[in-house]
Amino acid sequence: MAISDDLDNPKLMPATRGYTQIDGAGVHKRTTYDEVGTACPPYLVYVDRLRNEVVLAVRGLNLVRNADYKVLMDNKLGMQMFDGGYVHHGLLKAAQFILERETETLRELLRQQGPDCKLIFAGHSLGSGIAALMTVLVVNNRKAFGNIPRSHIRCYALAPARCMSLNLAVKYADVIYSIVLQANPSKILASKGRTSWDELVDKLFTRDEDGKLIVNRDMVARDVVIE
Incomplete structure (x- = not known):
């Protein structure tokens, strides 16, 4: 798939209208495979000034990238306890890796946007599992993000990977929205x-x-x- 460096003038324009609402100037960071190494898929940090949201979106599984499978298959079933339940070991490590790199950036962007700004995590497939676990980590550490209210944190997980036990899924159902088509x-x-x-x-x-x-x-x- 062609990658557009200039989001205001993409190489391939999707049929949906939603893409046209992306402001290229709002893209704060776009990582590459070289930057993230084998720790996680590439991700994007975007400031949606129209909706007053700071967005961190994670790429989905790349079927030809060996590192993505290592993240997906790194799951010590029954050994990774978290917050009274169980989570996917590899996806949690990836979520922690991204937040270690971007917490300061996200906190500063939220401060610039004001107290009404929302923090959005999004992803597809492998990326959705990472996004969901980042959401859980942020909800449990809101002080590091300027004491953002829980109600201002959202995750949109598209075709999500199974990343947490049922009790955790229920516990965070108010902030994590999963979209499953089949x-x-x-x-x-x-x-x-x-x-x-x-x-x-x-x-x-x-x-x-x-x-x-x-x-x-x-x-x-x-x-x-x-x-």
Whole structure:
């Protein structure tokens, strides 16, 4: 997919009108793979002055990027306790990494925008799980963000990765909004003659002698980026 350096004059204009409301001058930071390394997907910090929101959006899973799979598969089930529940180990580390880099920036942007400004986290797929856990971390550390009210914090998770136990999902349901377009996609895809999730995993991974999943290098080497 082509990446537009100038958001006011994109290489590919989406059919939806929402993109035209993005103010290129509001983009405070756009990270690259080189900047984030293997810690997390790239992300963007954006100040929406029209809606008075500071937005941190995280990119979704890149099917040809080995580091993204390492984040996704780094989950020590039953060992990562958090806030009375369980969270995805790798996604939590990624969320902590971003906040360690951007807390000061977000706090300053919120201060500049005034007390009515909202803090929005957003992401798709892998990025949505990271965004959701960043939201949980911020809610539990609001003092570091200028004592922002809980009601001014929101997360919009598109096709979210499973990143927290049910009790935590309920506890933070007032700030995390998940958008799921399909239920049980494996059966739906299989019924339409398309590749199911299990079949996709078999194509993307092989297992070593210990049974651990390893990304197939021939898939990683393909010069294709899928959003």
